[in-house]
Amino acid sequence: MTKKYFTIEEANQLIPSLMQELIELKNLQVSFDNQLKQLNEIKSLNTEEVQTQTEDIFKMESELEFLEIQAQLHVNNIHNSGGFLKGIEPGLIDFPSVKGDEDILLCWKEGEEEITHYHSEDEGFTGRKPLDTDMEE
Structure with missing residues (x-):
């Protein structure tokens, strides 16, 4: 897969949709x-109480797996746009670009209306x- 390079304008156009993903x-x-906190609280009970909660534990673990799958879909959406998710808190997304003959990353941080920095x-x-x-x- 070839790396996509962005102009500042192209990357800025993606910010509204990427903000929604974040x-x-x-x-x-x-x-x-x-x-996870609820699950850990149940698992910290004594063994007899945990055994009576087996069905609840299974359900909670399944829900956690589903949440992970949903999160991965949003990460994939960001990746498929050509951006690199660097953090969720705070939201950081980089976009490959070129400055002169140097490969750079246009750097957007959540809260910024547009890209103003690179590294x-x-x-x-x-x-x-x-x-x-x-x-x-």
């Missing part, structure tokens, strides 16, 4: 965390630099 991922994360492929978020006004659209 919202869904965050909601799934909350549901997953709550369900090299090996720097990561801590190496973010403001976009130059002379970058190609």
Whole structure:
């Protein structure tokens, strides 16, 4: 599969739909965390009580697996757009691009209305630099 390179404009056009994917991922994360907490509480009961809860435990474990599958679908949607999900909290998505003859990553952070920074492929978020006004659209 060939890597897609984005202009700033192309990447910015994806932000609204990717924000929706992040919202869904965050909601799934909350549901997953709550369900996992409940499951761990049941499993921490003494052995006799846990045995009487076997059906509930199975159901909760199945629901956790389903939540994981749903989350993976949203991650795949982001990946299929050409973006790289770097974090859910805070939402971080990178887009491959080119500056001069250097491969870079346009870096979008949740809360930003548009992409204003980039970094090299090996720097990561801590190496973010403001976009130059002379970058190609």
